[in-house]
Amino acid sequence: MSSTQPQIKIKFFTKDPLETLQVPDTALFVPTLLKRYGLSEIVNQLIQDQQNKIEKLEYKIIPFDFLIDSQILTTSIDEYLVDNGLSTEVILNLEYKKSVLPPIYLNSL
Amino acid sequence: SKNIEDENTEPVIPIEDSREIWRQCEMNTQELSGRLCEQLRLILEPTLTSKLKGDYRTGKRLNMKRIIPYIASDFRKDKIWLRRNKPSKRQYQIMICIDDSKSMVESKADKLAFESICLVSKALNQLESGELSIIKFGEKIRVLQDFKDTFSIEKGARILQWFGFDQTKTDVKILIEESKKIFNENRRRLQNQELWQLQIIISDGVCEDHESIQRMVRRCKEEKIMVVFVIIDSRSSDSSSGKESILEMSQVRYVMNNGTTSLKINKYLDSFPFEFYVVVRNISELPEMLSIILRQYFSELANV
Ligand SMILES: [Mg+2]
Numbered sequence: 001m002s003s004t005q006p007q008i009k010i011k012f013f014t015k016d017p018l019e020t021l022q023v024p025d026t027a028l029f030v031p032t033l034l035k036r037y038g039l040s041e042i043v044n045q046l047i048q049d050q051q052n053k054i055e056k057l058e059y060k061i062i063p064f065d066f067l068i069d070s071q072i073l074t075t076s077i078d079e080y081l082v083d084n085g086l087s088t089e090v091i092l093n094l095e096y097k098k099s100v101l102p103p104i105y106l107n108s109l
Numbered sequence: 110s111k112n113i114e115d116e117n118t119e120p121v122i123p124i125e126d127s128r129e130i131w132r133q134c135e136m137n138t139q140e141l142s143g144r145l146c147e148q149l150r151l152i153l154e155p156t157l158t159s160k161l162k163g164d165y166r167t168g169k170r171l172n173m174k175r176i177i178p179y180i181a182s183d184f185r186k187d188k189i190w191l192r193r194n195k196p197s198k199r200q201y202q203i204m205i206c207i208d209d210s211k212s213m214v215e216s217k218a219d220k221l222a223f224e225s226i227c228l229v230s231k232a233l234n235q236l237e238s239g240e241l242s243i244i245k246f247g248e249k250i251r252v253l254q255d256f257k258d259t260f261s262i263e264k265g266a267r268i269l270q271w272f273g274f275d276q277t278k279t280d281v282k283i284l285i286e287e288s289k290k291i292f293n294e295n296r297r298r299l300q301n302q303e304l305w306q307l308q309i310i311i312s313d314g315v316c317e318d319h320e321s322i323q324r325m326v327r328r329c330k331e332e333k334i335m336v337v338f339v340i341i342d343s344r345s346s347d348s349s350s351g352k353e354s355i356l357e358m359s360q361v362r363y364v365m366n367n368g369t370t371s372l373k374i375n376k377y378l379d380s381f382p383f384e385f386y387v388v389v390r391n392i393s394e395l396p397e398m399l400s401i402i403l404r405q406y407f408s409e410l411a412n413v
Contacts, residue, residue, distance in 0.1 A: 007317040009212075009358070026352050029315070029360040029377055042361055045372055087277035089211035 005031045008077060008088040012043060014096050021062075021098070023047060032078040032088060039073075040064045043096050063099040068092060112283045114251040120270035131266040134227035138392060145232035145396035152403050153201065153238060164188035200304045201239030202256055202295055204288060205229055208312035209245040209272055210279040216313040216353075218341040219274045224392045225311045225339065227265060229399070234260050242291070243268055246284040247276025256295045281316040281382075285325045285336070292334050306334045309399070314340035314355050314381070314388075323382035337402050338386035339395070356388065 009027045023046040030042065040063055048059050066073040073080060073094070081087065122130070163172040168190025175189040207226060213219045226243065233241050243254035253268045254260060292306045308329070316322065326336050344353035358377040363370045385406050387398040 005317070007360075009315060026357040026359060028374070029317075029358060031361070031363075041372055042374070045374055049374070087211060089215065089277055089279065091212075091215055 005033055006078065006088050008032050008081075009091045010077075011091060011093050012046070012096055013093065016097055020051065021047065023050065027091065030077075032081065033076050035076045036064075036066055036073065039066050039094065039096070040099075064096040065099045067095040067097070070095070110287075112249055112287050114249045118251075120267075121273035121275075122270045124266065124270060127269040128263075128266040130223060130269050131227060131262065134224045135231070135262075138224055138228040138231070141393060141396050142228045142231040142235070145228060145399065146235040148396060148400035149232060149236055149403070152400060152407060153236070161191040161193055163191050165190040165192050168192040200299060200301050201307065202242065202292065202299075202304065203233055203239055203307045203309065204242040204244060204256075204292070206244045206246055206250075206284055206288060206308060206310045207272070208247065208279060208310075209274055210247040210276045210312075211274060212279060212315055213274045213313055213341075216315070216341070217343045218313045219272070221341045221343050221389075221392055222274075222311055223269060223272070225341070225395060226268065228392065228395060229309065229311075230254075230260060230265060232396075240295070242295075244284075244288060244291075245271055246280070248278035248280055248283075249276070250284055250287050252291070256291075257298075279312070279316050281310075281312075281322050282318065282325060284310070285322065285329065289325075289329060289332070289334065293332075307403075308334060308336045310336065310338045310383075311341065312338070314338070314342070314378075314386075319380045319382040326382060326384070335406055336383060336385065337399070337406065338381075338383035339399065340386060340388045342388045342390050 007029050010030055011025060011027050012023050013025065014021055014023075023043060028042070031038075034042075043064050044059075044061050047062070051059065068080065075083070077092065120127075161170060164175060166188055170191045172189055172191045175186070178186050179189050205226060207222050208218070213222060230241060230243065233239070240256040241254060241260050242252065242256045245251050245253060251271060253271055254264060258264070288308055292308075296304055296306065329336050340355060342355050344355075355377060359374050360377040360380065362373045362375065362380075364373050385402050387402045389395050389398050
């Protein structure tokens with residue numbers, strides 16, 4: 001992925017009360033071509049970074065789903081922006097929650 | 110050019126409104142622009158002092174290199190004095206570039222941007238040592254004040270008219286590319302060896318493709334165009350946690366290593382492409398911050 005790709009400011013949040021699923025509520029600058037998989041990778045990295053601060057644990061990747069305004073994100077961020085007439089100048093609040101779909105199916109999304 | 114806003118575009122703010130905004134900005138920054146002017150004088154003026162030069166029959170100080178030839182020539186080669194010459198007038202061209210993109214509203218930087226235009230242009234105008242240009246940028250750029258034109262309060266109000274903060278891109282590469290052309294044209298116009306060109310960019314600091322921008326800024330430096338970036342970070346002062354601050358923002362990058370890509374999350378400002386930048390939280394910090402960064406710039410220039 002080259003650095004010339006458009007990027008956008010996003011913020012992750014979750015309604016899941018589980019302490020170990022929380023990430024910092026600071027903004028992140030990410031490429032807009034990311035989809036569920038790429039976003040999931042980032043959230044996992046953020047969770048892992050938080051946990052490493054406490055103790056080095058064996059980390060198991062958690063698949064996440066993403067929602068914008070309670071609507072599940074099924075496309076790339078870029079496509080979402082186009083479909084909703086938005087530009088990369090806005091800040092996107094992305095809700096994440098543990099995916100309920102089986103992991104094998106998820107990899108194709 | 111596709112990078113320049115259409116000539117026929119109409120201004121966004123009615124002139125009566127922008128006059129009122131300008132008046133407000135002036136009131137908020139009056140004392141500050143005086144202070145900035147003073148600071149700039151201190152930074153810029155030492156470069157105007159004259160140097161001692163040879164060779165004269167009378168003068169202020171002896172040129173020691175000429176003493177031995179003077180004696181050896183039976184005191185015929187008597188141009189042994191140094192004189193203080195009239196300083197060659199150094200000229201400045203200072204370009205202020207203001208981010209007109211939508212994110213400026215989101216990050217609450219629009220008000221501070223207006224005050225910055227007012228503050229900096231008034232201080233430079235008081236300084237009377239150079240030409241001033243004002244440009245807005247986003248997806249495209251537009252020249253709002255040309256180096257050739259004189260600045261006035263009415264001009265200031267007319268400049269504010271053009272800011273809608275609704276451009277849907279923040280293309281810093283286009284800004285650098287186009288402003289370099291403008292600098293080059295105006296260098297040719299003045300034909301002064303002692304011309305210094307300074308670009309002050311005022312923005313919320315959110316832009317992509319840091320690597321390319323960094324290369325472009327380096328090229329500007331080689332052509333003696335100094336680029337200073339003022340990041341307006343007003344969100345940090347109104348949220349108690351400072352979570353909205355650009356200082357807290359992270360950036361996701363994908364690094365290729367031995368054929369595999371790995372995800373890296375770093376602080377956004379770690380890869381910020383401008384060597385000379387300051388983060389300003391409110392307008393009262395601007396004079397001090399700007400003079401610190403300019404002093405740093407000039408001292409580095411002197412050491413080259
Ligand atoms: Mg922007």
